Amino acid sequence: MRHDYPIQAVSFTKVQLADNFWLPRLKTNHDVTIPASFQRCEATQRVKNFEMAAARTGKFATIFPFDDTDIYKTIEGASYSLQLYPDEKLAAYIDALIAKVGKAQEPDGYLYTARTIDPAHPHPWAGPERWVNEREMSHELYNAGHLYEAAVAHYEATGQKSLLTIALKNADLVCAVFGPGKRHVAPGHEIVEMGLVKLYRVTGKPEYLSTAKFFIEERGQYKGYDPKSPDVFKNGAYWQDDQPVYAQTEAKGHAVRAEYLYSAMADVAALTGDQRMLAAVDTIWHNMVGKKMYVQGGTGAVPGGERFGANYELPNTTAYNETCASVANVYWNQRMFLLHGDSKYVDVLEKILYNGLISGVGLDGKSFFYSNAMQIKSSAGFPQTEPARAGWFDCSCCPTNLARLMPALPGYVYAQKDRDVYANLFISGTTDLTVAQKAVRITQQHNYPWQGELKFTVSPAVATNFNLLVRLPGWARNEALPLGLYQFATPSNQKISIRVNGQSVAYATRNGYAVLARKWRKNDVVEVALPLEVRQVVAHANVQDNLGKVALQRGPVMYCAEWKDNGGRASNIIVPAATRFATAYQPNVLNGIMQLTATVPVVQVDAANSTVSTTRQTMTAIPYYAWANRGKGEMTVWFPQQLTDVDLISRKAPESTVSK
Known part of the structure; x- marks a missing residue:
């Protein structure tokens, strides 16, 4: 019996996007982003490392192996991008780069420029x-894993095997x-496992x-750690x-x-039928979503x-939130959905996509965050070290992971299991499927995430059941996120409605x-109305930093207040429970956003007279993903509901933090 995911994603090659938000x-x-990434790989001599490895001479020219x-x-x-935008110049450059990679490979297949350039x-x-140092430092298998992922993407997108x-x-x-009776190691930086699975899918070779x-x-097999040490490096927990x-x-x-690792566990559990591995990855997912996100x-x-x-250690001012972790979490949650067919995994995936993932890249496409803060505030009149987006990093894993x-x-929008076709993400475009040996085209048309009216046109070649x-x-069903780590402060009585060919329909539900x-007949139309409210x-209650505070959400999008829209400050804004927000689409702000405004109390401090007071002013909130595109300054995601802690107060912003 051949095991696999019960549900299969519809390939990116079969989905054409036409979406106002994503396209x-x-x-x-x-x-x-991609041209800048290639240019920076050239400028930082990453490409030169391969050229020197091919020549077997020189000195490794960059910082990390x-x-x-x-x-x-x-x-x-x-x-992947060539599928969306055919580009002969880009394709030719990729071919030339692949040729350099091939020349850097040693005769037995070893490929690792940090050694091959000068093995001595x-x-x-x-x-x-x-x-010999793979467990902790060398990243030899990590490099291999990314090679495998790239190779499969290139093959699937172009049909070429180079x-x-x-x-x-x-x-x-x-x-x-590596393997039983051979060398043993737990790879220090996982991803080779995911890459091997992809090669297995392409080739069917069981060894992979x-x-x-x-x-x-x-x-967990290595005996060189001290299991009693609280140090995550010394006890192995870091890896x-x-x-x-x-x-x-x-x-x-x-x-x-x-x-x-968890993505690979899902892959291997699906492909081998390993129920113990499945149970383990399920348990870990519940811990992460319920206590650590x-x-x-x-x-x-x-x-x-x-x-x-x-558990529940989620501070705001020191939050790390590496962009690469958002990328990895998308991979993991997609696999959990394919295992279980439950919408909660796609709810988490969607939350990441529209917020913590795309916050990692600036609107210009060439400036990035490695970590994604939850709050930036000034203290005692001096600005906190305020992050600015960077074009590249010494360790530049995040920009290239986004790329x-x-x-x-497109490969995350739809999935299929026999006669079940899942519409997971609401992204305008067209997909061509085969259901029960019949061709079916589905087209989405809408303005999500800003508007909640979704339209699906279903067109089978012939009438098909x-x-x-x-x-x-979940956000349309009074669930901020699965498992209750975050909840809406008050329930909504608005409901989701669905119409087919203009007629309201009652519908059964299954796993969300x-x-x-x-x-279905040609040009059947499904209309779904999702209640978009602020x-x-x-x-x-165990998340100490957020006691007495609220965050703002509209649809899948989280909001923040940024200095630019709020008189140079964000950390002095109070959002009482009764606050009502107005929404307005601003096409000329931050490449087009739905903006929130409300009249709220704002704290003012008269340092000279040691007095604290509040005044009412208009608060403006923008999507979290769009912050830090207009210079440095304060930002916050969480707002106190009342003035309880004078430490949150910020005095007048220093001139250096206010854009001229």
């Missing part, structure tokens, strides 16, 4: 011989070196799947290596590594080690989906 972002990714992956990830993103003097993290051939040669070496499972099961995966019950350690979908609260903290995820978005399952978003079962969100 401009994907165009910017193609026109700006995983810098090779920035080229792989950008090739992956560019490959490898990168200090690499260790004196192949693989990069795939390189990847398979490397994977064959990995499988020959069994090696992925082997790497996962190696976790998710302190326990076997079957015994792990919470998300811990480096958030990106963890979420790549920020309200805008970010994960990894603790800067030290870029890691998950303890690869964004154009893959199947079930269209339309996700009923409206099940529309009928014989809702106040409260956090679980």
Whole structure:
């Protein structure tokens, strides 16, 4: 019996987008982000590393041994993007780059420029011989994993095997070196497991799947850690290596590594039928979503080690929320949906996409956040170290991770299981499916997330019976996020309504989906009305930083207040429970946003007379993803409902923080 995910995603090659919100972002990714990424790989000598490896001479020219992956990830993103925007010049550049990668590969398949350039003097993290430092520092298998992911994307998008051939040669070496009776290691930075699974899907070669499972099961086997040490490095928790995966019950350690591991666990559980692994990854997901995720979908609260903290450890001013963790969390939640067919996983995925993920890239497409703050405030008249978006980083994993995820978005819109067709994301465009051996076209037309009126036109080639399952978003069903870490402060009595060909229909629900079962005929129209209201969100009482505070949500979009719109301040705004917000679309603000306004109390301090008072003024809130595109200054996501703590007060902004 061949195991697999019960539900299959509809390939990115079968979905054509025409969306007002996402398509401009994907165009910017193609026109700006990907070319800038390739240019920076050239300028920082990442490409030169491959050229020197091919020549077997020179000195490794960059900082980290995983810098090779920035080229792989950008090739992956560019490959997806070629499906959206055919581009002969870009395709030719990718081909030339792949040729350089191939020449850098050693005869037995080994590919790691930090050693190949000068094997006698490898990168200090690499260790004196192949693989000896893989557990903690070398990233040899991490590089391999990103190579595999890029190779499969390039093959699926173009049909060419140039990069795939390189990847398979490397994977064959990995499988020959590692496994039962061979070398043992838990890869220090997971992703090779996900990459091997993708190669297995393309080739059907069982060694790729069994090696992925082997790497996962190696976790918790190493005897060199001190299990009693509170230090996450010394006890192995940083690498998710302190326990076997079957015994792990919470998300811990480096958030990106963890979420790549959990994605691979879902893959392997699906493809092998391993019920213990499935139970483990389910348990970890419940811990992360129920106790360790920020309200805008970010994960990894603790800067030290870029890691998950303890349960409910979700501070605002020191929140880390690495952009790469949002990318990894999208991968994980997509896989959890494919396992279980429950809308809660897509609710989490959607929250990440519209908030904590795209906050990581500026509206210009070439400036980025590595970490995504929840609050920036001034203290005692001096501005906090306020983040500015950067064009590149010494460790530039986040820009290139965004470059690869964004154009893959069409592959997340729909999924299918036999006669069940799932509409998961509300993104305008067209998909062509085969249901019961019949061709079916589905077209979405709407202005989501700003408006809640969705339209699906269903056009089978011939009349066909199947079930269209339309996700009923948790936020439209009085659920801010699954599992109750965040809840709406007050319930809404507005309901979701559905019409088919103009007639209201009663519908059954299954796992958060409206099940529309009928014989579909050409140009049948489904209209779904989602109640878009501004809702106040409260956090679980154990999240200490948010006691007595609210966040603002409209549809899937979280909001923040930024200095630019609020007199140079954001940390002095109070949002009482009775506050009512007006909404207005502003086409000329931040590339077009739905803006919120309300009259609220704002704290003022007269330092000279040591007095505190409040005055009423108009508060303006913008989507969280759009902050920090107009200069440095205060920002906050959470607002006190009443004045209880004088520490939140900010005096007049220093001139340097106010845009001229």
